[in-house]
Amino acid sequence: MKKMSEVKSINLSPGEMYVLNTNLTDKPKQEVEFLQKVNEDELDDSEFVSTKIEDTVKYYDVLPNPIKYTNNKYSNYSVTLIDVNPRMCPEGRTVEFRAVQAARTSYGANMKSIKDDNNLFDYLVRNQHTSPLEFVNFTFRVDCPIYVARQIMRHRTFSFNEYSLRYSSVKQEHDEIVDFRSPHICNKQSSTVKTFKDEILTKMINDHFDETYAIYDLLIEADVCKEQARSIIPVGEMTTFYASVNLNNLFKFLRLRMDEHTQKETRVIAHMMSLGLQEVAPIAYNSFNKYMINSYTLTVDELRALLNDEDYKTDSKSGLHEFNKKKQDIMNKIKS
Numbered sequence: 001m002k003k004m005s006e007v008k009s010i011n012l013s014p015g016e017m018y019v020l021n022t023n024l025t026d027k028p029k030q031e032v033e034f035l036q037k038v039n040e041d042e043l044d045d046s047e048f049v050s051t052k053i054e055d056t057v058k059y060y061d062v063l064p065n066p067i068k069y070t071n072n073k074y075s076n077y078s079v080t081l082i083d084v085n086p087r088m089c090p091e092g093r094t095v096e097f098r099a100v101q102a103a104r105t106s107y108g109a110n111m112k113s114i115k116d117d118n119n120l121f122d123y124l125v126r127n128q129h130t131s132p133l134e135f136v137n138f139t140f141r142v143d144c145p146i147y148v149a150r151q152i153m154r155h156r157t158f159s160f161n162e163y164s165l166r167y168s169s170v171k172q173e174h175d176e177i178v179d180f181r182s183p184h185i186c187n188k189q190s191s192t193v194k195t196f197k198d199e200i201l202t203k204m205i206n207d208h209f210d211e212t213y214a215i216y217d218l219l220i221e222a223d224v225c226k227e228q229a230r231s232i233i234p235v236g237e238m239t240t241f242y243a244s245v246n247l248n249n250l251f252k253f254l255r256l257r258m259d260e261h262t263q264k265e266t267r268v269i270a271h272m273m274s275l276g277l278q279e280v281a282p283i284a285y286n287s288f289n290k291y292m293i294n295s296y297t298l299t300v301d302e303l304r305a306l307l308n309d310e311d312y313k314t315d316s317k318s319g320l321h322e323f324n325k326k327k328q329d330i331m332n333k334i335k336s
């Protein structure tokens with residue numbers, strides 16, 4: 001037995017052993033015995049049994065082909081629903097069955113009628129019993145400008161992989177602003193719904209990108225590496241990434257990014273993702289709309305003001321603004 005301090009290069013051969021912890025060198029015998037015991041305790045493949053479970057249920061592929069979503073106004077934006085898990089679903093059911101199946105392990109029960117399954121799924125979302133939702137997963141391919149990708153990538157519960165400008169050349173395709181928006185009157189980070197066109201500004205933007213691409217090409221021709229040449233590229237340049245997420249976190253993402261507080265360009269991408277959700281998970285999409293889009297959190301004071309049609313008293317200017325907005329939204333939705 002050698003001490004680590006005595007070893008210059010480690011060449012492990014069968015039967016040879018090194019004591020890594022020098023404090024143990026006074027008890028090498030016990031150490032060897034301990035390691036031998038661990039060896040004896042190792043699990044052997046032959047003690048395991050695998051059984052293929054017979055299933056009489058007929059399954060179908062919910063996504064035989066990827067589905068690409070585009071938008072007429074944002075012509076170079078797209079979201080492609082690449083994959084979903086589970087892909088194979090029992091006939092008559094959609095991907096939510098997996099969440100229901102996972103939830104039913106809590107009661108030791110399995111599949112029930114489609115109606116019972118749909119009711120249980122709705123119950124899960126209504127009561128924020130969200131862990132069963134994590135058994136349903138989505139993979140999207142997204143094409144959007146870098147500044148939109150940057151907002152989406154703040155969502156840490158997604159897994160991402162993006163087109164790399166270290167290895168690949170700049171696509172030389174940029175965001176095309178068709179309609180300009182003015183800043184919002186009271187919300188500093190937002191914009192108005194009114195739009196305007198300006199040919200001179202549009203031409204300036206296009207010229208700016210053309211000039212940037214010309215400099216990029218010159219840098220590459222001058223043997224500058226791609227990872228440095230990319231530093232001149234504006235955030236309006238288009239990028240591509242893969243994004244995977246489970247249903248629970250997709251709900252959270254869509255609630256934030258389909259909301260009017262989110263920049264319109266990012267909402268376009270979120271909306272396309274929601275179309276993918278609607279396609280393969282219609283029950284989840286309905287529950288999402290019911291409990292996340294068409295649902296409001298109101299304090300008792302807010303509720304009192306709403307029901308009695310009274311002024312809502314608060315010292316917070318933004319609190320009052322948000323209450324009035326919620327009230328207006330609720331009234332509009334009730335009437336429609």
Ligand SMILES: Cc1cc2nc3c(=O)[nH]c(=O)nc-3n(C[C@H](O)[C@H](O)[C@H](O)COP(=O)(O)OP(=O)(O)OC[C@H]3O[C@@H](n4cnc5c(N)ncnc54)[C@H](O)[C@@H]3O)c2cc1C
Pocket residue numbers: 154155156157158249252256257261262263
């Ligand atoms: C309108 C709007 C404006 C914004 N403005 C800005 C801005 O000015 N500057 C800026 O930097 N960002 C901004 N953001 C980004 C925002 O702060 C969040 O980072 C982003 O929305 C991701 O949200 P999330 O953490 O809920 O999502 P995810 O990262 O997907 O997380 C989903 C949920 O998982 C849980 N979770 C994930 N990670 C953790 C963790 N480490 N610890 C505890 N819980 C976790 C939380 O419950 C979280 O809600 C803005 C977002 C919006 C929608």
